[in-house]
Amino acid sequence: MGQVQERIAQYADEIRAEGAEGDKLMRLSDTSAKRLRESGAIRMLQPKKYGGLEVHPREFAETVMSIAAMDGATGWINGIVGVHPWEMAFSSEQLQEDIWGQDNDTWVASPYAPLGVAKPVDGGFVLNGRWQFSSGTDHCQWVVLGAMRGDENGKPLMPPVSMHVYLPREDYEIVEDSWDVIGLRGTGSKDVIVKDAFIPTHRTILASDVMDGTAQRESGRTETLYKMPFSCMFPLGITSAVIGIAEGALSCHIEAQKTRVAITGTKIKDDPYVLYAIGEAAAEIAASRAALLETVDRFWDMTEKGKEIDFEARAIGRRTQTAAAWRAVRAVDEIFARSGGNAAHYKFPMQRFFRDAHVGIAHAIHVPGSIFHSSALTQLGGEPQGIHRSMI
Structure with a gap:
């Protein structure tokens, strides 16, 4: 530990x-x-x-x-x-x-979705826009936001150029009534609004440089940690949370079933069908955990040895990560359906694990379509283009 x-x-x-x-x-x-x-x-x-x-x-x-x-x-x-x-x-x-510099416990919220436009001015940019899903923002003093680079009139450049830009708390507004959802309610993933905020150049970085490793290479960092691929590191915390939620649901379910008696009078411990479902769900959640951790271990070892993690390896890594999240949530469905009516009560935590798991799987990082397409096409000798290279 x-x-x-x-x-x-x-x-x-x-x-x-x-x-x-x-x-x-x-x-x-x-x-x-x-x-x-x-x-x-x-x-x-x-x-x-x-x-x-x-x-x-x-x-x-x-x-x-x-x-x-x-x-x-x-x-x-x-x-x-x-x-x-x-x-x-x-x-x-x-x-x-x-x-x-003043407080190393300063927290930074996000999101990275390029929903604003940064217009170039002397010394930096002027930013405007509105962003959804700024998780934990109430407890953060800064935010990093995705933005499209604009021209002198504030219109996005074509082809698009995406940036990550950093702002202190006084430069953005948190929309208090913008997070009323069915799951992950406690994340407080509210909207933020930016109006004519000046951002000096040193508080910006090209999104493409982060995603393809250019920023990591040019920073002068020598630590293995900071040479890891973005497409491994960014999804890692999100998928780990979903798998952890599934583990919490399983633990909650098992504890409740120890003394539960079905309406037929049968003890759950004597019902072979429920026991099978618990065993299968536990195995699936464990497999999700193992798959995610194996990928990060392997990528770490390759990075430490100076080996390239090519597009195919990254695409397969993203496929593994995405599949792990879906597998874990499907397992939650199986045990929730066998938890009995009390699992739906707000006074018990099982319903919250169920709701949180399903909202977690809805995050964009868990959308399997283009990821599965890209990994399969690459393995077949093809060359994914456009959106099929995104976040890989």
Whole structure:
């Protein structure tokens, strides 16, 4: 068990209880945010220079899973907000100083979807736009947003040029009533609005440079962690959260079934059909976990040895990651259907794991279509183009 897992484990009962509170608040409770902050969970991929731990990404994934098994929203925040320091590590040194110079526990929200336009001006850009799904934003002091580079009139360039841009809290508005959903309610993934905010050039980075490894190579970073492919690292925290939620659902289900008696009078422990379903679901969730971790271990070893992780390997890695999430959620469906009517009660956590798992699988990083297409076509000797190369 990693050091952050050991720290957070002592608060497991508290985090589970606070999950219900976060569900009502529609944001992470202050207590759960405090526990993440105190444990160092958000600093796991952060440079040591700024108080980070620079852990192996496997340890990061395992920690996200363990926290998500306590409460899905808390694990989700760990997985998403916790991956941003990884990108910041190979962004400009001035940006790192701007954000962490005074407080290395400063959190950065997102999203990366290029839903705004950055118009070039002297010394930087002026940004306008509205973004959805800024997970954990209430507890963050900065945000990194995707934006299309514009021309002098503020119209997006063609062909499109996507950027990641960083803004302090005073430069954007959080839309308070924009997150009222069925699952992952505690993530507080609200909309943010930016109006005519100036962004100096050093707080920007080309999205293509991040995704194809150019930014990592040109940063001068020598650590293996910061040479890992974006298409492995960015999805890692999100899928780990979904698998952790599935593990939490399984644990919750097993505990409830130990003493449950069906309406027929049969003890669940004596029902071979339910036992088979539990065993199958447990095996599927374990397989999801193993597949995700095997990929990150293999990519780490290749990166450490200086070997190229080519498009085919990355595409297969994304296929494995996406399939792992879907497999885990299908397993949750199987056990929820056999949990009995009490599983639907808000007073029990099973329903929250069920809701969180299904909203988690809806994240864009888990859409299988183009990923499965690209991995198969590449293996058949084809050359995927356009959208079929996106996020790989």
